[in-house]
Amino acid sequence: MRETSQNPYIASAKFNRKAIQVSEAQKRAHSLVGSARIEKVPIHEANGRFLAEDVFAPHPYPFFRRSGMDGYAIRCEDVEQASSNQVIWLKVIDDIPCGYASDMILTETTAARIMTGAMVPEGADAVVMLEATESRTEGGTSWVGIKRPMDQGANITPVGFEVRPDELLLRQGTRITAGELSVLATFGIHQVPVFSKPIVAVFATGTELLRVDEPLQPGKIRNSNTIMLASQIEQAGGIAVVQDSVPDDIELARQRLDQAIQEYDFIVTSGGVSVGDYDIMGDLVRRPEVDMLFNKVTMRPGSVTTAAVVQGKLLFALSGNPGACYVGFELFVRPAIRKMLGDQQPYLETWTATLRQDFNKVNNFTRFVRSRLEIEDGRVWVTPAAIDESSVMVSIKDSDCLMIVPPEQKGLQAGTQVQVLKLER
Amino acid sequence: MRETSQNPYIASAKFNRKAIQVSEAQKRAHSLVGSARIEKVPIHEANGRFLAEDVFAPHPYPFFRRSGMDGYAIRCEDVEQASSNQVIWLKVIDDIPCGYASDMILTETTAARIMTGAMVPEGADAVVMLEATESRTEGGTSWVGIKRPMDQGANITPVGFEVRPDELLLRQGTRITAGELSVLATFGIHQVPVFSKPIVAVFATGTELLRVDEPLQPGKIRNSNTIMLASQIEQAGGIAVVQDSVPDDIELARQRLDQAIQEYDFIVTSGGVSVGDYDIMGDLVRRPEVDMLFNKVTMRPGSVTTAAVVQGKLLFALSGNPGACYVGFELFVRPAIRKMLGDQQPYLETWTATLRQDFNKVNNFTRFVRSRLEIEDGRVWVTPAAIDESSVMVSIKDSDCLMIVPPEQKGLQAGTQVQVLKLER
Incomplete structure (x- = not known):
């Protein structure tokens, strides 16, 4: 028979847990979470990160008058009298593909060939679509025939039509995915302010735990919670620092906890929080130097889910039961990570x-x-x-x-x- | 005025595109996609990957008879006559925490203290919860008092109750996330067969494109599609190889395309597929050595979305319009990536x-x-x-x-x- 050494104070306390509601438990833990540090990353490393500042448009978009059609840039006043019976011919003085700024200014009865997305030349105030025009060439000079009058601004997207300067583009706390990257790139924000990823140490407790690559032994199970939690941490936006599991030895667990507390933003553990004999995490948070936030929540699974502040850092001691561990993470740890990342909606x-x-x-x-x-x-x-x-x-x-x-x-x-x-x- | 050199064959062909339905276009492209290569990765690198094989349980789970309660393992026949008036006392011959296999066999009128999750000792056929027992110690020997009869198997999870040996655990093509990792770890599958990530080259075409870190110039816009597509490729499960954009030069584009075709699984481009003057991607897929799959789809945005087989590899030439580019990716490229990864439901x-x-x-x-x-x-x-x-x-x-x-x-x-x-x- 093995010794079950116990601190008598702890032994009585562990059976007197006061259960609180999930929302109250969330409030107690998450009210203590501040924002992560801010860093700038190159835009090609920003995918999946959380924006640390509001981003405002540094310039209007489009930045120039943009042709919405493949056709001809013209002056409306030149074609006021145009009709199918009275084609008005304009001299084509330039051909403007995308990416070029024409150095020509449209004057009376001139036009410019222009592509969709290209910059409308000075002097022009409408674009006629190609299919609505005729063309002819005479002695090296091109002419375009217009068959109807045009409205001022037709087929031209004005400067700033999509985005005005200083318009709010992206809010702090937004997770950066494809659409956000498109916006950041468009506005040249190639160094992106993001919140540093919270670094979360994760380990399991229990003498019964084998490593994943160990063969089974009677009475033992493989440690599946650590890798599951690591995946959940990454999904939440953090970095998981996976540590070996700790056998049921309170002194060893205390050392490991106190060391991890020094180095990481949060500590997440699984196991050792039930009211059995070897519930070492439950015991550790009852030390006088630890500010226990809760050690019982009115929820199933995971009623033994425990949180505490140890040397200013949050410890989440989750149940060793895989289902309870998973749920405990989603309800308590994920929102803590998301809150550090500025997420305005840190909860599921x-x-x-x-x-x-x-x-x-x-x-x-x-x-x-x-x-x-x-x-x-x-x-x-x-x-x-x-x-x-x-x-x-x-x-x-x-x-x-x-x-x-x-x-x-x-x-x-x-x-x-x-x-x-x-x-x- | 700039020269717009054109191949006359191509010039006529580009206006005669035959539009097909989205589903038909998907069929044409995706019927050509095979599975990616298979590789084994350590389980801690398997998060987010796609499983390359069905995974069957190599052993039952639980692997041993597991106590569902904190209490005492007993023999039912010993307590058949127990009642609150007639407490039956059993000699406690072991204390079994999690992780230990008892070397004791329960014989007549003996019991073992046992924790939740621990291995039930040989001879025992029920576990009585702690709260339903009495205990006393006499001269160093512990006794447990049982106050009611127990059913065979009570509070014992039989071997294989959750998972039978050879049961299908995870299907080929499943994306591995927290829950799948938990299963793989539990069964000791520490080297995980996954499909290699498809490597997708991505570049944009257009003389109007600036790099994201370049200052704006009249008529030009920053290239936002490449980084957007890279994010979409990663999200789909591929690796994006981001290349510099190509100006509107068909020969340069041909070289870049042909080189990328040698090296990567797919090529995705944006721009150069409309029926304007500089639609170089549209021209490239009309070369005789290219098997054009479609170059017009009855969809908005992105009707010009084009796909072709070039030297046995799929090229997706998406519209340069950001919205059309995004949609074209989701409808055509993402499913191709997912199909390579064995996803049984490659479509959104x-x-x-x-x-x-x-x-x-x-x-x-x-x-x-x-x-x-x-x-x-x-x-x-x-x-x-x-x-x-x-x-x-x-x-x-x-x-x-x-x-x-x-x-x-x-x-x-x-x-x-x-x-x-x-x-x-």
């Missing part, structure tokens, strides 16, 4: 959906059920991914949302409107 | 949604309107992001779907059910 998006089938698992705590969404006929439907305990192992990968089941005396019937938290995958 | 997911406001822009071609989704009361609503031409510049970043507007004589009224292609962001 809430959707309403119609429950596809009866859900009979009830509880006195709010349940976050790993579930799957379908869109059908413009409606959102939700089906729990884990229909019974036998599917726990696979239900994380089969989920794209967490269905929120409020504490109820009875189950939820198919057809009920429920709220779901949409997962980002 | 189609949802139905209710149109939030009237949409009056009509056309004889199908429109793919950059739009925004909202979920409200369990219904999907869609609002066009570009309400008029002045918002073209910003509508890519403001979109999370493409609303499909079929060719119509009249517009679509608010409240109409429409189909949308959900963008992955």
Whole structure:
């Protein structure tokens, strides 16, 4: 029989956890999170990063009067009398492809051949589409025939029509993807201010844990939570620093925690928070020098989810159960990372959906059920991914949302409107 | 005036493009796409990759009889007569935390203290939860008192209850994210077979293009499409090889194209496909040695989207208009990348949604309107992001779907059910 050394103070405290609501737990943890440092990165490294400043247009767009047609730039007053019976011929004095600024100024009864997207020459005030014109060449001189009058500005996009100077282009906290890169590039913002990625140390606790590349041994399981959490951290926008798992040794865990606290922005652990004998993370956050924020939340799975401030840094001690660990991350750690990154909506998006089938698992705590969404006929439907305990192992990968089941005396019937938290995958 | 040298054959061909439907164009291009090579990567590098093989369970899960409770492992037959009036006392012969295999076998009237997740010892056939027991110690020996009979197997998860050996865990073509990593790690699959990332060369054409870090010049614009496409390629699962843009010089473009064809899996270009004077990509795919798949599609924007096979490799020549370029990528290039990666659903997911406001822009071609989704009361609503031409510049970043507007004589009224292609962001 093995010794189970215990601090008597801790032993009594661990059974007296005070459960708080998820929203209250989120508030306690996330109110402590500030913004990450700001750095500038070259635009080709900005994909997926979070913008650290509002970006305003440094110039109008378009920057020049842009032809919307392939055709001829003309002066409207020259063609006021044009009709199919009275073609008015203008002398073509230039041919302006994209990328060129014509050095010619259109004067009376002249025109310029112009391409879509090219800069309309000075003096012109309309573009006639190619198909509506005739052309002829005489002795090396080209002429274009116009068959109807044109409105001032026709087929010309004015300067600043799409974007005015100093217009807000992108908000601080926006995640930079294809569309944002297009905007940044258009305005020449080649050094992009972004929030530094929060660096998150992650390790699991438990003597039962094997490395992923170790053969199985009786009584042991492979550590799957660390790599799962690393993926979640990267998806949230952070950098995961994966550490070896810690056996159930409180002194070893304390050393590892205190070292990680020195070096990283957050610490995330899995395991060691239940009220069993070896719940070392639970014990560690009950030390007097640690500011425990919560160690019980009225949620399933993951009621033992724990958060604390250790030397000014946030520690999230998640359940060792893979499903609870996953949910705990999404509810508590992801928003902390996103808040550091300036995300104005750090929490998972809430959707309403119609429950596809009866859900009979009830509880006195709010349940976050790993579930799957379908869109059908413009409606959102939700089906729990884990229909019974036998599917726990696979239900994380089969989920794209967490269905929120409020504490109820009875189950939820198919057809009920429920709220779901949409997962980002 | 500049020379516009033209091959007369090409000059006539470029105005005689035969428009085909999007689905037909997709079929022509994507039927030619095979699977990427397979490589093995360490599990910590597998996040975001696409699985190259079906993965089957190499062993049952759980691998051992697992206690579902913190309590005592017992033999049911010992406690058949137990009741609150007749507590049956069992001798505690071991204490089994997680990670240990007990070397004791439970014999008549013995029990073992056991933790949640620990391996149930041989001889035991039920676990009694701690709270339902009494305990006492006499002369160094621990005893546990049981107050009611137990069912065979109670609180024990049998071997293979969650996953049977050889059960299909993950399908070929699945994108590996947190949930999949959890499964792979659990089963010790530390070298993961994934499809090699398709390597996609991307460049823009156009004399009007400036680099992102160049100051503006009259008539010129910065090249925003290349970096946008690079982001889309990465999001799709490929590697983008970004090349400098090519001025409107068909010989230069031909050299660049032919060189890129030697080295990369696909080529994506933007610009040079309209029927203007300098549409060099359009000209290049009309060479006899090129197998042009299509150069006009009945869609807006991007009707000039072009695809061809050049020396056995696919070339996608997208429109230079940023919105058309974006849409052309999502409809044609992304699925090609995804098909190489074994994705069983390489196309954007189609949802139905209710149109939030009237949409009056009509056309004889199908429109793919950059739009925004909202979920409200369990219904999907869609609002066009570009309400008029002045918002073209910003509508890519403001979109999370493409609303499909079929060719119509009249517009679509608010409240109409429409189909949308959900963008992955």
